[in-house]
Amino acid sequence: MLERIDVTVASKHYPIYIGKDLLNQSHLIIQHLSARQIMIVTNSSVAPYYLSKLQAQLHDYQCDTLILPDGEAYKTLETLATIFTHLIEHRHHRDTTLIALGGGVIGDLTGFAAACYMRGVDYLQIPTTLLAQVDAAIGGKTAVNHPQAKNLIGAFYQPNAVIIDVTTLSSLPEREFKAGLAEVIKYGLIADATFFNWLELHIDNILARDPATLTHLIKVCCQIKANLVAQDERDKGLRRLLNLGHTFAHALETGLGYGCYLHGEAVAVGLCLAAEVSQLLSNFPYSDILRIKQLIAKIGLPIALPNTLSIKQLLSLMTNDKKAKLSNLTLILLKSIGLAYCEHNVDYQWLYNYLKCK
């Protein structure tokens, strides 16, 4: 079954298609191409699985391909220059279309290249990780990293369409799949209690990667993200609710060193901490903290801070986080499952004492 969600922002209206074997459905892709030139950007891990399948749908086009090395380490200005060089060498015009085939790294790079090349060309997102399918490919945030900070250089630039083939998740490594589920749980927590209940009930089918179950799961997440993006494209208000657990997670990733925890694993711990702080600051029920921890633990994601990082280190990294302000922190917290809010002025010393004693 083919599902469709629409994203509407001031600059654009575009569809997200979700379903099984969509890479075989050429019309879905072709209807969003503006001319006969295309460049597929992918990486060395994803290409062996899906590149030829995609190319087979595009045989009537000038279809160039760029296969980048795999990894966050390549989400840089240097790689961006490689994409531009490839486009110039293959004489791509203003009406070319770039296609991002891969996870969030490929999506962010390709989207930013599309935003810049000839002052903006079209692009499609074909995300192949769970994280990219429920989050990174939607909403038009594109970026590369600077040696001093992640995602610092980028643009808001929406794709022409997002094509989510849930079948691609069958080759995703187990750890990456589970890490993506932390972001899925986050959507239930911030905006949809019914979806959270559904996750609890269907967790076995989800972990078995049943395509129909995944199609529903991804559809709900995309709808929630599309609603938030429609109301706040530039991330100035409501869209920040998507950062639930992330201030803790970013500090954890930095403190432990990148590569120790996957982003989703750090988010899982961050969600548990945010729920615990919510219990004290907004009467979030203790029984719901237990539900969150049970679901996260069932997936096999961490639910507590590792003892290799002190509370002091964690909090000092949190106040350096770009979302934090001096000694007081702004945190996204929960009033109930399905209802997140922004809590300003969480006192640093209070939080330190709380985390230290718990």
Ligand SMILES: NC(=O)c1ccc[n+]([C@@H]2O[C@H](COP(=O)([O-])OP(=O)(O)OC[C@H]3O[C@@H](n4cnc5c(N)ncnc54)[C@H](O)[C@@H]3O)[C@@H](O)[C@H]2O)c1
């Ligand atoms: N733009 C946004 O709104 C947004 C939101 C969240 C995250 N991000 C960015 O996304 C990136 C993380 O994305 P990610 O978690 O997808 O990481 P990733 O792109 O590095 O992919 C994870 C790993 O899975 C491999 N892979 C991808 N698809 C596969 C498949 N179907 N089968 C087998 N292997 C596959 C990749 O090659 C990689 O090794 C970060 O750079 C982050 O900053 C962006």
